[in-house]
Amino acid sequence: MEHIKTYHSLELQTRNGNLLIEGPISGEQLKSLNFHEDLVAFRPAKQQHEALVEIADLPEGRIIVARADNEVVGYVTFLYPDPLERWSQGNMENLIELGAIEVIPKFRSSGVGKALLKVSMMDDFMENYIIITTEYYWHWDLKGTGLNVWDYRKIMEKMMNSGGLVWYATDDPEITSHPANCLMVKVGKRVDPESVQKFDSIRFVNRFMY
Secondary structure: OOOOOOOEEEEEEEOOEEEEEEEOOOHHHHHOOEEOOOOOOOOOHHHHHHHHHHHHOOOOOEEEEEEEOOEEEEEEEEEOOOOOOHHHOOOOOOEEEEEEEEEOHHHOOOOHHHHHHHHHHHOHHHHHOEEEEEEOHHHOOHHHHOOOHHHHHHHHHHHHHHOOOEEEOOOOHHHHOOOOOEEEEEEOOOOOHHHHHHHHHHHOOOOOOO
């Protein structure tokens, strides 16, 4: 399967200044940008910058960024699921994961997350994919936001809904380990029924084990 990536962008006005939301961008473009030091949700900023450069150059990899001038202040990633996770078991070329979405504290509550997802879905090729995201409460910045898990979950769910992702049930042990964790999914318009069936069999591995 050839993964076609078409660049889109939009300008977002926020109370802290205007941002350009753009992508998918290449590893080379991403390397040339500064990466804000507050982008530390998953690993130290320098290491995360390097990881995103690698993802951007994967055949299926997509990085959409929010930037203020030459500095990345938010991003979202799409790539194949981690080989260690159950979502990779079907070896499905048309299943990709929204792996990470992060916005620096200064620009939170400004619609940046929604704008990142909006630009991601502007590319018509996304209709060829089943897009999943696994939300785990231990990745959430509960301390920085002062929110409890349920309020944070509501915000995450609303943001994902804006990109067309909705809640799906699953028996994945990591997700079922806490009631705030969830699987969210968007099935593209051009995804064939066989792929949907295959995905359902991955969502419920233990369906017939009582």
